[in-house]
Amino acid sequence: MSYVSNRVLKINVGFLLADGPGHSHETTFDVPEIRVADDLTLAYVRGSMRLSRTKEGILLQGQLDVGIRGECYRCLDPVTQNVTLELEELYLYPPQPGAELVVDDTAILDLAPLLRDEALIVASRGWLCQVDCKGLCQNCGTNLNHAACDCAVEDIDPRLAQLKKLLK
Numbered sequence: 001m002s003y004v005s006n007r008v009l010k011i012n013v014g015f016l017l018a019d020g021p022g023h024s025h026e027t028t029f030d031v032p033e034i035r036v037a038d039d040l041t042l043a044y045v046r047g048s049m050r051l052s053r054t055k056e057g058i059l060l061q062g063q064l065d066v067g068i069r070g071e072c073y074r075c076l077d078p079v080t081q082n083v084t085l086e087l088e089e090l091y092l093y094p095p096q097p098g099a100e101l102v103v104d105d106t107a108i109l110d111l112a113p114l115l116r117d118e119a120l121i122v123a124s125r126g127w128l129c130q131v132d133c134k135g136l137c138q139n140c141g142t143n144l145n146h147a148a149c150d151c152a153v154e155d156i157d158p159r160l161a162q163l164k165k166l167l168k
């Protein structure tokens with residue numbers, strides 16, 4: 001699998017910093033499969049954002065549609081969750097020590113850490129591959145969406161199994 005480099009998420013805002021407070025710039029994204037961070041791959045990033053120069057730095061506002069790659073929490077099959085991220089964040093300039101979102105000394109605003117934070121919040125809620133995902137067999141691990149297994153027929157409550165033994 002080849003990914004788009006996450007360098008496309010690094011936006012040079014040198015011209016905006018030079019223009020001074022009150023100026024803004026619209027930027028659009030239409031990016032295919034991209035590895036944002038080691039723990040986050042997005043199937044796509046689409047949308048537009050407004051970057052505005054303020055006294056504190058660059059205010060980023062916009063909506064991005066992203067496809068978050070992950071897995072179904074019940075059966076672990078790969079799933080892409082389509083979500084719209086509402087973004088409104090201030091990137092500090094000059095960069096402040098300890099702040100995560102800053103425009104660095106080379107006038108680069110990196111969207112990756114922000115996308116990662118937002119996407120991982122959504123991902124942490126977990127999702128299913130389908131509303132009625134059958135999950136994995138607790139006994140043999142078969143993915144019951146794709147195949148049946150023999151233990152499924154013997155799927156009796158352990159307390160009932162105990163009772164059944166007593167009755168014999």
Ligand SMILES: [Zn+2]
Nearest residue numbers: 072075129133
């Ligand atoms: Zn599933």
Ligand SMILES: [Zn+2]
Nearest residue numbers: 137140149151
């Ligand atoms: Zn089974």
